[in-house]
Amino acid sequence: MIEFLSKELNWIDVEYWFHVLNDLSLLYIIVPFFVLEMIRYAVQKRLTKDLIFDSVANVITFGAFFVIEIILGILAVTKIYFWVYENFSLPHLPLNWITIIACVLLADFAYYWEHRMMHRIGIGWATHTVHHSSEHFNMSVAYRFGPLDAVMPIVFSLPIVMLGFDPILVLLSEVFVQVFQTLLHTEIIGKLTKPVEFIFNTPSHHRVHHGSNRQYWDKNYAGILIIWDRMLGTFEPEVEKVKYGISEPLRSNNPIKVFFHGLSRLFRKINRTQGVKNKFLVLIKPPDWEAKA
Amino acid sequence: MKSSTLLFRSLAIIIFIAGGAQLAGYLTYDTYAANEIETNHLDLEETDTTYEEGESKQGEAQDNSSDEPLLTTIELQGKWGVTYDSEDFTGTMVYDLKKEGKAINAYLVEYQDENGYGEAANGEKVLVIKKFDGKKGKGVYSVAYEGETYEVDCKITIIDEKTFQLSYDYYGYGDTETWKKL
Numbered sequence: 001m002i003e004f005l006s007k008e009l010n011w012i013d014v015e016y017w018f019h020v021l022n023d024l025s026l027l028y029i030i031v032p033f034f035v036l037e038m039i040r041y042a043v044q045k046r047l048t049k050d051l052i053f054d055s056v057a058n059v060i061t062f063g064a065f066f067v068i069e070i071i072l073g074i075l076a077v078t079k080i081y082f083w084v085y086e087n088f089s090l091p092h093l094p095l096n097w098i099t100i101i102a103c104v105l106l107a108d109f110a111y112y113w114e115h116r117m118m119h120r121i122g123i124g125w126a127t128h129t130v131h132h133s134s135e136h137f138n139m140s141v142a143y144r145f146g147p148l149d150a151v152m153p154i155v156f157s158l159p160i161v162m163l164g165f166d167p168i169l170v171l172l173s174e175v176f177v178q179v180f181q182t183l184l185h186t187e188i189i190g191k192l193t194k195p196v197e198f199i200f201n202t203p204s205h206h207r208v209h210h211g212s213n214r215q216y217w218d219k220n221y222a223g224i225l226i227i228w229d230r231m232l233g234t235f236e237p238e239v240e241k242v243k244y245g246i247s248e249p250l251r252s253n254n255p256i257k258v259f260f261h262g263l264s265r266l267f268r269k270i271n272r273t274q275g276v277k278n279k280f281l282v283l284i285k286p287p288d289w290e291a292k293a
Numbered sequence: 294m295k296s297s298t299l300l301f302r303s304l305a306i307i308i309f310i311a312g313g314a315q316l317a318g319y320l321t322y323d324t325y326a327a328n329e330i331e332t333n334h335l336d337l338e339e340t341d342t343t344y345e346e347g348e349s350k351q352g353e354a355q356d357n358s359s360d361e362p363l364l365t366t367i368e369l370q371g372k373w374g375v376t377y378d379s380e381d382f383t384g385t386m387v388y389d390l391k392k393e394g395k396a397i398n399a400y401l402v403e404y405q406d407e408n409g410y411g412e413a414a415n416g417e418k419v420l421v422i423k424k425f426d427g428k429k430g431k432g433v434y435s436v437a438y439e440g441e442t443y444e445v446d447c448k449i450t451i452i453d454e455k456t457f458q459l460s461y462d463y464y465g466y467g468d469t470e471t472w473k474k475l
């Protein structure tokens with residue numbers, strides 16, 4: 001077993017496996033699943049115009065996000081990551097199953113903290129609110145991203161590179177976590193068996209995360225493993241029926257409004273806040289923070 | 294939950310996972326080094342026969358090397374030649390390996406064309422061997438590809454006292470070079 005786990009692997013194989021899981025899964029799971037969800041909406045007579053425009057807006061925000069991600073990715077990954085890897089890293093780890101599993105676990109843990117920060121810091125919420133602003137819950141919502149959503153992961157994954165993990169492996173692991181997360185955006189799957197619900201993030205746990213019900217705010221930040229939430233005090237089980245969306249509804253399916261509403265709300269808040277220090281604090285304090293008059 | 298508890302638990306999680314991976318990486322390297330040393334006392338002459346077979350099927354030699362451990366340890370210092378036959382360069386590059394501190398560094402000192410005519414090179418450092426136990430080693434190799442130079446992790450496997458193989462795999466683009474003692 002140990003021998004198998006520590007046997008050195010070829011990059012060409014590892015990249016192929018990640019390609020099948022990360023990229024091709026769009027074709028063999030995500031799109032078929034979305035079609036199934038649409039059929040279900042139709043059967044339940046919930047296939048409204050609002051839902052269709054919402055889905056279209058989701059895909060358009062993803063396009064915009066993807067362009068930003070590619071530009072940042074080229075800059076950050078090829079330059080900063082490799083520079084840190086060569087200069088500020090523990091001994092470089094070999095490419096084997098132990099390293100891959102550890103890297104995915106760390107990427108998942110980094111995702112937890114990055115996601116938590118996106119909810120609890122003003123500037124983070126300004127971009128992540130886009131993802132939460134849909135009042136529907138299906139696979140297309142997973143693709144609803146804000147303009148700065150690509151920035152936080154870079155900051156949170158650099159420490160993984162410094163721990164000796166290859167930058168490309170870190171990147172592939174991050175995408176893997178994101179793809180796993182994508183699959184949770186559905187109402188079709190109810191609760192899974194107890195052990196699974198205890199260890200893994202599931203559609204049920206993630207519905208809670210998208211809830212606007214008060215007890216569901218800022219809960220279940222997990223990517224793959226829900227145990228991070230259990231260990232760090234942010235777990236909440238799904239009990240009351242979830243109402244999706246944000247506390248201050250957006251009421252628009254205009255992709256431009258959807259994409260930028262968080263930032264424009266943030267700028268308005270900065271404008272009406274008195275004092276330079278307070279204006280700065282708006283960026284890093286929790287989104288519900290208000291300067292004392 | 295208190296911030297200090299959050300910090301403590303988070304650090305514990307990171308140390309547990311990354312520490313485990315680092316420990317496993319460290320232990321697996323040492324295990325193979327230990328295996329090799331056990332076979333160290335065997336006779337040198339056997340090595341020569343191993344080599345002649347090895348040379349005739351060079352492609353397989355790399356795969357076989359772990360099953361048939363090499364019987365001798367060698368020093369890497371001195372001049373080594375690598376013969377290339379590619380679009381960029383056909384001929385032999387001569388490297389000078391020097392022990393500097395804990396590492397062994399290789400410098401490109403001469404180009405030789407197919408007819409053996411030499412031309413001095415600029416002496417740039419192309420290889421840093423960070424670990425070497427007399428039979429296997431690891432290091433960083435500078436690989437030039439389409440005008441850019443990449444620093445690539447590489448492995449060294451001794452074939453006999455006059456030959457070693459240097460192999461690297463850079464995200465699927467890899468090669469194995471045969472270095473010959475001059």
Ligand SMILES: [Zn+2]
Nearest residue numbers: 115128132209
């Ligand atoms: Zn969220």
